[in-house]
Amino acid sequence: MNIGIIGAGNIGSALAVRLTSLGHQVYIANSRGPETLHDVAQKTGATPVTAEEAAQRGSDFIVVTIPLKNIPDLPNNLFAGVPAEVPVIDTSNYYPLLRDGQMTELETGDLTESGWVQQHLGRPVVKVFNNIFAEHLEKNGQPAGTPGRIALPVASDDDAAKQKVMALVEELGFDAVDGGTLHESWRQQPGGPIYCNDLPADKVREQLASLGTERTAAQHTDFLDNHAKQEQQMEAQGIKLK
Numbered sequence: 001m002n003i004g005i006i007g008a009g010n011i012g013s014a015l016a017v018r019l020t021s022l023g024h025q026v027y028i029a030n031s032r033g034p035e036t037l038h039d040v041a042q043k044t045g046a047t048p049v050t051a052e053e054a055a056q057r058g059s060d061f062i063v064v065t066i067p068l069k070n071i072p073d074l075p076n077n078l079f080a081g082v083p084a085e086v087p088v089i090d091t092s093n094y095y096p097l098l099r100d101g102q103m104t105e106l107e108t109g110d111l112t113e114s115g116w117v118q119q120h121l122g123r124p125v126v127k128v129f130n131n132i133f134a135e136h137l138e139k140n141g142q143p144a145g146t147p148g149r150i151a152l153p154v155a156s157d158d159d160a161a162k163q164k165v166m167a168l169v170e171e172l173g174f175d176a177v178d179g180g181t182l183h184e185s186w187r188q189q190p191g192g193p194i195y196c197n198d199l200p201a202d203k204v205r206e207q208l209a210s211l212g213t214e215r216t217a218a219q220h221t222d223f224l225d226n227h228a229k230q231e232q233q234m235e236a237q238g239i240k241l242k
């Protein structure tokens with residue numbers, strides 16, 4: 001398959017390593033231009049391109065994996081000419097303290113994080129890979145049927161795109177669990193019980209069911225509070241995000 005990845009950091013590189021090792025052709029872009037991606041190309045086997053080229057050449061999947069605050073910097077015409085059936089994957093998470101600054105619609109809960117991304121990109125997205133550490137994504141995939149295989153929720157309003165992405169998740173070595181619509185994707189956001197906990201499929205399904213689908217004000221506050229504590233701990237450990 002031909003896969004375009006926009007963002008060549010932790011997640012973009014981890015995905016590129018795995019996808020090239022599965023025999024796929026990967027085109028990868030960052031903000032500074034393909035000439036700055038020599039080391040990434042050597043490490044991953046992906047071909048450095050511009051963001052526009054990654055969108056054009058990723059004829060099977062396009063992955064957008066850049067900091068949330070940088071989404072509005074992407075070119076306006078990024079998906080011009082890209083057929084509607086090509087799934088666009090969004091891996092983003094909101095880190096207000098360490099990286100993104102406060103964003104009103106996400107603080108109020110009027111939009112989910114990927115709902116905000118979808119609005120900015122002007123194109124349906126599929127939310128996945130946001131709730132696993134990059135290193136685990138690169139190294140901890142296992143064959144189907146392995147006990148304790150990590151499960152990843154996949155959420156989208158576009159069912160056909162969701163099915164294709166779920167198949168890709170399985171190919172990468174993870175159980176794909178239907179995470180519902182993008183409106184319901186708050187359940188896999190930071191601060192919640194399935195965020196970066198590497199749970200197996202039965203536990204992910206259990207948590208999704210127990211959270212319900214409509215986010216309550218109390219759940220929104222809880223998730224934000226939990227995540228604020230996680231960000232404060234990261235800051236205390238000297239962790240910096242770009």
Ligand SMILES: NC(=O)c1ccc[n+]([C@@H]2O[C@H](COP(=O)([O-])OP(=O)(O)OC[C@H]3O[C@@H](n4cnc5c(N)ncnc54)[C@H](OP(=O)(O)O)[C@@H]3O)[C@@H](O)[C@H]2O)c1
Binds near residue numbers: 067074094
């Ligand atoms: N790190 C994790 O374990 C992890 C896990 C799950 C989800 N996520 C989420 O996934 C997203 C990416 O995280 P990451 O850790 O991979 O980030 P990262 O290591 O900081 O890398 C970000 C990448 O995005 C590129 N970029 C920034 N603005 C861009 C633009 N306007 N056009 C094209 N490329 C641009 C950067 O390029 P330059 O260097 O050239 O600026 C860089 O290659 C974030 O939303 C993050 O919260 C991260």
